[in-house]
Amino acid sequence: MSYHSVKLIKRPELEITEDIFNIVTQDIPTPAEGEVLVKLSHLSLDPAMRGWMSADENSYIPPVKLGDTMRASGIGEVVKSNNERFPVGARVMGLMGLTEYAISDGNGLNVIPKELPAEAILSVIALPGITAYHGVFEVLKPEAGQTLIVTAAAGSVGSLVGQMAKNLGLTVVGVAGSDEKCQWLTKELGFDHAINYKDADFVEQLTQATPNGIDLFFENTGGLAQGPIFERINPHGRIAVCGLIADYQKAEPAPGPSWVGIIKRRLSIQGFTMPDHFHRIPEYGQALGSMLGKGELKYRTHVIEGIENATSGINLLFDGKNTGKLIVKL
Ligand SMILES: NC(=O)c1ccc[n+]([C@@H]2O[C@H](COP(=O)([O-])OP(=O)(O)OC[C@H]3O[C@@H](n4cnc5c(N)ncnc54)[C@H](OP(=O)(O)O)[C@@H]3O)[C@@H](O)[C@H]2O)c1
Incomplete structure (x- = not known):
């Protein structure tokens, strides 16, 4: 069984062009001890990704290394687990990259409720x-x-x-x-x-x-x-x-x-x-969940389909053509 992921192979000159990415097909890996295999269902496209592509080391997060999977956050389901914190079937969110499957050691991965639609989580809680x-x-x-x-x-x-x-x-x-x-x-x-x-x-x-x-x-x-x-x-x-x-x-x-x-x-x-404030995610998440539950926050999403459209999709943010939270549905 194989899957697709998006590798960053060049730094953008100014605008994000298709030639800076390579979409590769790989065999689905097996998680090692302590790791999980996640099948991604939704990817988040964010303006910050433009900064992560640049070579600037003097920023709040290191650049994505050339050849690595492009950094992005997403939601998925654990399909194989060697980590008891994340059992098979758990729904998780984290910076797993522009990919259909990801291996994680659990670092930076959060279990999220299954009741809320993925769109609501990526638009409001994330x-x-x-x-x-x-x-x-x-x-x-x-x-x-x-x-x-x-x-x-x-x-x-x-x-x-x-x-x-x-x-x-x-x-x-x-x-x-x-x-x-x-x-x-x-x-x-x-x-x-x-x-x-x-x-x-x-x-x-x-x-x-x-x-x-x-x-x-x-x-x-x-x-x-x-x-x-x-x-x-x-x-x-x-x-x-x-x-x-x-x-x-x-x-x-x-x-x-x-x-x-x-x-x-x-x-x-x-x-x-x-x-700098990720340690406050549980507190902020609870407050946001409560506001959402009370109907105090409305949101709209702009959903594009398929990982092959993720790379061109990022530009919607810079052209102002996204109407709502930009999400890739896999
Ligand atoms: N500090 C942080 O930790 C943090 C975290 C998340 C996001 N952000 C920042 O927050 C901002 C909004 O992010 P978002 O995820 O909510 O994206 P977004 O607002 O959903 O999408 C980006 C929007 O920016 C506007 N835009 C693009 N180019 C512009 C330009 N030249 N002049 C004026 N407006 C322009 C467009 O809307 P119009 O149609 O209105 O032009 C576009 O729809 C971004 O700057 C992002 O980097 C910062």
């Missing part, structure tokens, strides 16, 4: 949810009555950020790249305002949507919206720098706003990456 939760509750620390703005607001992380803030009694403004996404934010998710950053009058719309300025900024993108948003942040405002997707495929990242405003308005700016 990386998007814990990222939104950490950024909102640990970095921005919102208070009712404040105004929060979030970029890539219709994406997996941004849509949860805005809903969490709405549930806490904030005024929430989302920034997204299409009118359809903006309508979903206001009509389905209850955002107070949603603005298309590609509109020529973006700055005017932003000014109208934030008459009392902006207290909290959850930054997912950089790019066109960042400068105008920065200018509307109130004294003592806080910025959580979660992602800068507009810069991931550029030779030179954008310079960003002047630091003078940080002094004048006494701003706090904090970057964060979730691997």
